[in-house]
Amino acid sequence: MDQAAILDHQFLIAAYAVTWTIQLGYLAFLGMKWRAQKREQARVRQNPRQRAN
């Protein structure tokens, strides 16, 4: 394998890895938001006057 082919391969892996990192990172962010909302909803129903920011 020549140097150019090795670099091509590394850049390809980087592009695929970046794609998955962004997508899975966003999915994790949504998951955390979802859980925080569930807690918020429970708090609102238990104690209507107190809201966590």
Place this chain on the structure above:
Amino acid sequence: MKKAAIGFYVGVTLALMAWGFYQAIYVAPNDAMQGEIFRIIYYHVPSWAVAFIFLAVSLAGSIGFLAFRRNFPNRAQVADAWAVAGAEVGVVFLTVGLTTGPLWGRRAWGIWWTWDARLTTSLVLWLIYVSYLLLRRFAAGPQMQTLAAVLGIFGALDVPIVYMSNRWWRTQHPAPVFGGSSGSGMDKTMVGALMWNMLAWLCWGLLILALRYRVERKSQLIEAEEAQQALEA
């Protein structure tokens, strides 16, 4: 039943992602000119295509919000939830497109970035929708949703400009592969791999779009519940 349907959809999506990856890496041939780096196309192009679809969802939601906000407040809230979900998931896919593009460009053209029409309009599109999300995050008051809807509609005007930019102007970015001039197009195996990945990323995108929509609706309902409780107190 609903949980089973969601589980089935997630399973199909993951299978499609794996199949798309297999097609992109093991089935599609290397490009005669660019070699292996060309395989970035199987993630880069679907990301842009799916981003454009979700920005269209956001546009429809923004128009719906403005149309319904006076007479149908509930429908307006639903439309607004679709608008923000489409914009946010669209930005995620735009970010993928804007990061995989320079990685490809560095190897194919020898440069990370150039201020040609396609790249510049794409960056402007990303900045418009990031500002849309920042507006929603930091602006307060009853006019926030209306302002965001107007910005969302104007932002969507950039989508056809991005799409047509390499037809209207000379760009460093290659000419259109599909629907371009005579001689454009791809090998059948490459088209197959691209279409599988397009489908896979669309299914994945719809999954996170639906999740983002549910989060937004839930947030609206919690706020409405709190407002009701405050009125009753």
